[in-house]
Amino acid sequence: MYHNPSSLEQDLWNNWINDKNSKNANELIHHYEYLVHFHVERMCIHLPKSINKEDIKSLGFIGLYDALKKFEPNRDLKFDTYASIRIRGSIIDGLRKEDWLPRSLRDKVKKVDQATQSLEQKYQRSPNPEEIAKYSGLTVEEVENTIKDSLFSNILSIEEKSKTDYVQETGIGYSIADDSSQSPESKILQKELEKELKEGIKELNEKEQLVISLFYFDELSLTEIGQVLELTTSRISQIHKKAIVKLRKTLNKLKYLSHVNGQ
Incomplete structure (x- = not known):
């Protein structure tokens, strides 16, 4: 270890x-x-x-x-x-x-969000709790508690979106069609391409293999991989992109196969 x-x-x-x-x-x-x-x-x-x-x-x-x-x-x-x-x-x-947010809290979150958006457009700045309370009909204490209780919900959304956005931005996201919807010929071709991908990964250096493995198979974010390997997120991003350049040809084949099977 x-x-x-x-x-x-x-x-x-x-x-x-x-x-x-x-x-x-x-x-x-x-x-x-x-x-x-x-x-x-x-x-x-x-x-x-x-x-x-x-x-x-x-x-x-x-x-x-x-x-x-x-x-x-x-x-x-x-x-x-x-x-x-x-x-x-x-x-x-x-x-x-x-879906842990209680309905009562969800309703308050909606009110606070709507009030915040309207007041931001009106004042061209972030409103304070007193302004949000007056606009939404809630008390200042309710506004502050709602913001605090909904914080973790926002964190969940941000974390889920950030990884999806990264995969889309790099153009390397792909999915393989469900086996149940594939023809026998497609299954054989898919197995061959998966084997080719594994062979391609073997050509990467040890650090590149580790980053690819942690990102795609362990499903860690680049920041999390940086924490594990004790490297900066930007350095992990560089390693990842370099590895993808080497693998892009094979990945594109898999992406094409997924597209064909999905039609």
């Missing part, structure tokens, strides 16, 4: 690598559960009080277990950093799927 683990930690990992049973998994989960508690406490600061912290912890442990299953000790990564990203991602995904 990327750092020098303690003898206990190394023993736990050796046990898991040699036998991926539930006992060895639980021992590692217990060893790293402090990461779940840390991120739950940090993230709950931004959540409405109506959200059950134990539910958030459950999402965090799902992320930790997912990290354990997917982590490859021979890769040049720190597990605690990788796991932290997985834990946080699992919590965010869970909150997004559960």
